Amino acid sequence: MRPAWIEINLSALADNLHNLKSVLSPHQQIIAVIKANAYGHGALPVARVALEAGASRLAVAIVEEAVELREDGCRAPIMVLGATPREAAPLLVEQEIEAPLTDLAGAEALAAAGQHLGRPAKVHIKVDTGMHRLGVRAEEIAPFCEHLRDLPGLEIVGIFTHFSSSQIDPEFTMRQLTLFKQAVAEAERILGYRIPLRHVCNSGATVRYPEAWMDAVRPGALLYGIPRDRGGLYMPEMRPVLALKAKLAVIKPLYRGESVGYDRTWVAPHDTRIGLLPLGYADGWDRLLSNRASVLVHGKRCRVVGRICMDATIIDLTGAPSAQVGDTAVLIGEQEGQRIEVHEIAALCNTVVQETVSRFSGRLPRVYFAEPGDERVYRALAEKRSMLSDAPLRERARAGQHG
Numbered sequence: 311m312r313p314a315w316i317e318i319n320l321s322a323l324a325d326n327l328h329n330l331k332s333v334l335s336p337h338q339q340i341i342a343v344i345k346a347n348a349y350g351h352g353a354l355p356v357a358r359v360a361l362e363a364g365a366s367r368l369a370v371a372i373v374e375e376a377v378e379l380r381e382d383g384c385r386a387p388i389m390v391l392g393a394t395p396r397e398a399a400p401l402l403v404e405q406e407i408e409a410p411l412t413d414l415a416g417a418e419a420l421a422a423a424g425q426h427l428g429r430p431a432k433v434h435i436k437v438d439t440g441m442h443r444l445g446v447r448a449e450e451i452a453p454f455c456e457h458l459r460d461l462p463g464l465e466i467v468g469i470f471t472h473f474s475s476s477q478i479d480p481e482f483t484m485r486q487l488t489l490f491k492q493a494v495a496e497a498e499r500i501l502g503y504r505i506p507l508r509h510v511c512n513s514g515a516t517v518r519y520p521e522a523w524m525d526a527v528r529p530g531a532l533l534y535g536i537p538r539d540r541g542g543l544y545m546p547e548m549r550p551v552l553a554l555k556a557k558l559a560v561i562k563p564l565y566r567g568e569s570v571g572y573d574r575t576w577v578a579p580h581d582t583r584i585g586l587l588p589l590g591y592a593d594g595w596d597r598l599l600s601n602r603a604s605v606l607v608h609g610k611r612c613r614v615v616g617r618i619c620m621d622a623t624i625i626d627l628t629g630a631p632s633a634q635v636g637d638t639a640v641l642i643g644e645q646e647g648q649r650i651e652v653h654e655i656a657a658l659c660n661t662v663v664q665e666t667v668s669r670f671s672g673r674l675p676r677v678y679f680a681e682p683g684d685e686r687v688y689r690a691l692a693e694k695r696s697m698l699s700d701a702p703l704r705e706r707a708r709a710g711q712h713g
């Protein structure tokens with residue numbers, strides 16, 4: 311296996327689902343957001359474990375992601391969150407994939423496909439309450455629903471909106487929530503029934519606003535344990551699921567005054583040893599981390615020095631004087647009681663945790679493991695145990711404390 315890889319702790323993922331479930335009311339569902347290959351964690355194993363551990367529905371961004379899950383044998387309800395091409399309507403109905411209703415033309419295409427195939431297109435009305443990205447504007451929901459009422463071939467299973475600033479702006483978030491509730495009341499008055507699934511909460515809102523949990527919450531980042539605030543007043547702390555690791559491929563001396571890498575951006579202030587990690591920006595290890603990030607070697611922070619290359623990263627081994635070629639460096643995750651969090655890396659890149667993890671490329675192997683005896687994970691992967699690799703566990707045992 312390539313000596314730079316991502317480890318996915320499926321037991322941590324299952325715990326997170328379980329923790330979230332434990333604070334929700336029994337009638338409140340979890341819609342696990344697994345778009346973009348489950349934020350880089352791997353959609354198929356994450357879907358299986360999330361469903362086993364408490365999610366009742368999956369959400370993806372594009373039709374292709376939903377189809378891949380169906381092809382893997384996933385029969386659970388799946389909804390698409392993003393803009394859905396009208397031509398995809400027949401496929402969505404055929405595969406029983408739920409679509410967002412965002413405009414009349416889309417609704418008509420789905421209704422026509424539903425009628426043609428003799429089974430309704432399942433849809434969620436998307437209300438735009440202030441994100442201004444996708445959805446029917448809240449004040450236009452009444453005429454929209456009047457049209458829907460006349461369209462056979464649709465089954466409205468849900469209605470939802472998306473918060474633009476749930477982590478930073480309570481006032482605007484509450485305004486969005488109020489607008490949403492008004493839109494739901496209007497929609498239901500016109501349609502003449504209660505829409506079964508009302509859902510608004512992304513991770514930021516799930517953590518902060520229990521009054522907005524409604525019929526279902528719809529978190530992504532929280533399930534992977536990556537936000538800075540991944541717990542708090544209303545729920546237990548979520549566990550990080552992903553770790554990024556690489557083995558030291560080369561170690562060499564660098565003498566005071568010598569520089570490292572492209573453009574000579576770091577000059578050794580004293581004689582030292584440097585180590586090469588065999589991954590770079592083509593793996594999604596962002597070039598902005600050059601001369602800024604640290605990695606753990608023997609549980610000690612070692613700085614990234616010089617510019618990160620496409621396929622290589624140099625670190626200063628001053629903090630880990632006994633490091634050897636082949637030792638494992640932890641770029642994200644835990645080693646000997648020390649941790650580097652995804653949100654730390656995201657902050658150094660001036661971005662959000664979602665971008666950091668979803669950009670890790672397919673070139674980095676994903677290694678899935680369960681903690682010993684975790685029946686939930688074994689059950690979830692029953693026919694696909696081959697997805698699990700105990701290699702990291704064996705390696706840890708072999709390498710003792712350096713795993």
Ligand SMILES: Cc1ncc(COP(=O)(O)O)c(C=O)c1O
Pocket residue numbers: 343391472511512513514528529530531532664
């Ligand atoms: C419509 C919608 N709902 C939920 C989510 C999950 O967001 P988060 O990862 O912040 O929980 C996203 C992600 O961007 C989204 O687009």
